[in-house]
Amino acid sequence: MHYVYVLRCADDTLYTGYSTDVERRVAEHDAGEGAKYTRGRTPVELVHVEEYAEKSTAMSREYEIKQLPRSKKERLVAADSGDSDRS
Incomplete structure (x- = not known):
């Protein structure tokens, strides 16, 4: 399987990758x-x-997420955690 992931770094920035x-x-x-x-x-x-x-689908999705503004990345992350208060 191929995965796209988002990390929250210690400085509260978001990093998107593939693995x-x-x-x-x-x-x-x-x-x-x-x-x-x-x-x-x-x-x-x-x-x-x-x-x-x-792999090609995962790589395309990684690129798509990287192009999102931070607010939309936060919504994507919040959907996983059930925390819709972050923006």
Whole structure:
């Protein structure tokens, strides 16, 4: 399976990524071995995951989420947690 995930960084920014193993990837981000963006912004918290059968679909969705304004990313994350107060 292929996954698109959103992390909340320690500085409250959101990072979107792609992986075939989300747990391993989050651990890499936390260890400072993930994307350059997340280094220095640890710890990170996994706040959203989407699963896809095809890599191309997951990669397209990753790009789509990265293009969203922060307010829409927050709504996406809030839908997972049931917290609709964040904006």
